[in-house]
Amino acid sequence: MKIKSLLYYVIIFILPFTIAALLVNNNIVEVQSGWKKEFYFHHINNYNKIFNTEDYITENQRKIDILHYDLFFDLFPDEKEFYASAVIKGVVKEEGLKKLELNFYDNFKIEEVKLNGIESEFIIEDKLLTIISDDSVPLDTFEIKVTYFGTPKKAGLEGFVFGKINGTSLVYNLSEPGYASSWFPCNDFPSDKALLDIRIKNDSSQVSVSNGILIGIEDEGKRRTYHWKTNYPISTYLIAIYSSSYQHFSDEYISLDKQDTMAIDYYVLENNVEDAKTDFTEHPEILRFFAETFGEYPFIKEKYGVAEFLWQLGAMEHQTITGVASNIIGGKNFFLDIYIHELAHHWWGNAVGPKSWNDIWLNEGFSTYSEALYFEFRSGKSALRSTMLDKSQGSFSVALGKPGSFLFSGTIYNKGAWVLHMLRWELGDSTFFNLLREYYEKFKYSNASTEDFKNVCESVSGINLDSFFDQWLNGTGKIELNCKWNSKSIENEFETIITLEQIQDGYEEYLFHIGITFKYDNGELETFRFNIDSINVELSVRSNKKPVEIILDPNDWLLMTINELIEN
Numbered sequence: 001m002k003i004k005s006l007l008y009y010v011i012i013f014i015l016p017f018t019i020a021a022l023l024v025n026n027n028i029v030e031v032q033s034g035w036k037k038e039f040y041f042h043h044i045n046n047y048n049k050i051f052n053t054e055d056y057i058t059e060n061q062r063k064i065d066i067l068h069y070d071l072f073f074d075l076f077p078d079e080k081e082f083y084a085s086a087v088i089k090g091v092v093k094e095e096g097l098k099k100l101e102l103n104f105y106d107n108f109k110i111e112e113v114k115l116n117g118i119e120s121e122f123i124i125e126d127k128l129l130t131i132i133s134d135d136s137v138p139l140d141t142f143e144i145k146v147t148y149f150g151t152p153k154k155a156g157l158e159g160f161v162f163g164k165i166n167g168t169s170l171v172y173n174l175s176e177p178g179y180a181s182s183w184f185p186c187n188d189f190p191s192d193k194a195l196l197d198i199r200i201k202n203d204s205s206q207v208s209v210s211n212g213i214l215i216g217i218e219d220e221g222k223r224r225t226y227h228w229k230t231n232y233p234i235s236t237y238l239i240a241i242y243s244s245s246y247q248h249f250s251d252e253y254i255s256l257d258k259q260d261t262m263a264i265d266y267y268v269l270e271n272n273v274e275d276a277k278t279d280f281t282e283h284p285e286i287l288r289f290f291a292e293t294f295g296e297y298p299f300i301k302e303k304y305g306v307a308e309f310l311w312q313l314g315a316m317e318h319q320t321i322t323g324v325a326s327n328i329i330g331g332k333n334f335f336l337d338i339y340i341h342e343l344a345h346h347w348w349g350n351a352v353g354p355k356s357w358n359d360i361w362l363n364e365g366f367s368t369y370s371e372a373l374y375f376e377f378r379s380g381k382s383a384l385r386s387t388m389l390d391k392s393q394g395s396f397s398v399a400l401g402k403p404g405s406f407l408f409s410g411t412i413y414n415k416g417a418w419v420l421h422m423l424r425w426e427l428g429d430s431t432f433f434n435l436l437r438e439y440y441e442k443f444k445y446s447n448a449s450t451e452d453f454k455n456v457c458e459s460v461s462g463i464n465l466d467s468f469f470d471q472w473l474n475g476t477g478k479i480e481l482n483c484k485w486n487s488k489s490i491e492n493e494f495e496t497i498i499t500l501e502q503i504q505d506g507y508e509e510y511l512f513h514i515g516i517t518f519k520y521d522n523g524e525l526e527t528f529r530f531n532i533d534s535i536n537v538e539l540s541v542r543s544n545k546k547p548v549e550i551i552l553d554p555n556d557w558l559l560m561t562i563n564e565l566i567e568n
């Protein structure tokens with residue numbers, strides 16, 4: 001997921017809407033085009049209050065493994081209702097299980113619940129569906145079928161939405177992190193991946209889009225059903241529905257081994273087609289760059305797709321069908337970083353999923369750093385530096401490895417990206433890119449934790465990275481250095497003494513390497529690399545010429561602020 005930059009909100013949303021928000025008591029603001037949108041800060045603050053990483057998952061849920069979801073939604077946008085069924089196949093991992101539990105919101109009218117073809121007793125309470133078995137559930141495949149109807153409740157950042165823009169219906173969802181269960185029963189945590197068949201029925205004027213490949217379209221009077229199928233494992237939060245009067249156009253990507261020609265499919269509303277054609281042109285090139293850098297696109301037998309939706313805060317990386325806000329399609333490529341970010345998620349987040357929500361930086365930090373990598377590829381080292389400097393602002397007050405309910409804070413995205421940037425500096429380019437490829441290869445179609453990533457880093461580099469990961473994942477903030485230096489003439493040489501003192505809050509003693517460039521009076525530059533292994537260090541350098549200036553971390557490899565760079 002990527003939320004547009006704060007500056008964008010200050011200009012576009014906050015100024016004009018502050019007054020409106022005050023008038024409507026900081027709740028829902030009606031925007032002139034007719035669709036509903038919530039005020040940004042209300043949105044995020046409200047969200048942070050309601051989501052608590054994983055205490056919504058019961059012990060029983062961890063004793064089962066869902067293998068396949070077969071979902072059907074019969075949509076009635078005018079009534080904001082659907083009729084739905086979910087057939088869920090799974091296996092029991094522990095003997096003696098007497099009841100099956102799934103996350104599911106309790107606001108629907110449930111018509112029937114069947115376990116292995118037999119109507120079953122159930123309880124739905126506190127967003128949990130409990131299916132009681134007469135005997136224990138056998139240790140092989142089980143099948144649950146739930147038939148239900150109603151209007152989905154708003155959940156998290158969106159949930160399932162029957163939206164409208166300029167009189168046009170647009171049905172879509174945004175479920176990350178734990179809100180897929182607001183529209184279908186599921187094991188709603190990222191590490192229980194499953195396969196998926198999804199059928200979406202709507203008026204025949206509407207195009208319905210989802211994950212994976214289109215298996216078929218069926219017409220029945222004025223109703224049309226689209227059947228989509230996913231042959232790669234998918235997490236529940238990445239399952240998507242889009243249904244609207246979309247215009248479709250496409251592009252293609254040829255795999256690195258030239259064996260596969262994959263469609264890149266775009267679904268946008270008619271008034272955005274020309275702008276979208278301009279904005280989306282770079283997708284094949286971004287795909288190729290990431291394939292060459294990380295390994296082939298993980299869903300090469302299916303597609304990459306982008307569909308316009310009405311969550312106006314940014315975009316969401318639904319597997320093989322990213323949702324992008326109408327208002328980021330502008331025909332000027334102004335939001336290229338968002339398109340890059342969502343595509344990068346297909347490696348980081350979708351193929352290699354997080355083991356738990358505490359590992360969210362493995363999604364967001366990696367996709368954010370991928371933006372910088374693509375800009376580096378496109379425009380060189382200065383683009384890498386400027387992109388990273390742009391992401392260095394802020395206090396980073398959340399510990400990256402323990403995000404709590406701040407899953408989508410700037411720390412997770414920007415400090416997450418910086419951790420990779422600093423890892424690259426510590427290990428060097430060839431080791432860094434090798435370990436990314438190895439990590440991707442090892443965990444694609446599965447899930448990884450921070451510990452898994454650290455293990456790959458250590459095995460590829462042969463270096464113990466305990467302090468690196470501890471300081472950057474468990475500490476808060478960044479390095480803050482006081483620096484003093486002086487240079488004296490000794491015999492025919494100059495001796496320069498540099499003293500560095502770490503004064504940051506949030507982590508007592510960072511261990512790191514730093515580059516220091518000496519600028520001599522004849523304009524020549526010379527760079528040295530030092531190992532900083534203590535909170536106070538004194539560095540001594542002998543040179544033939546007198547330095548007139550010294551520059552700490554000249555290429556911006558460290559998340560750091562420097563105070564009092566005094567010559568004396």
Ligand SMILES: [Zn+2]
Pocket residue numbers: 001002341345363364367
């Ligand atoms: Zn993201």
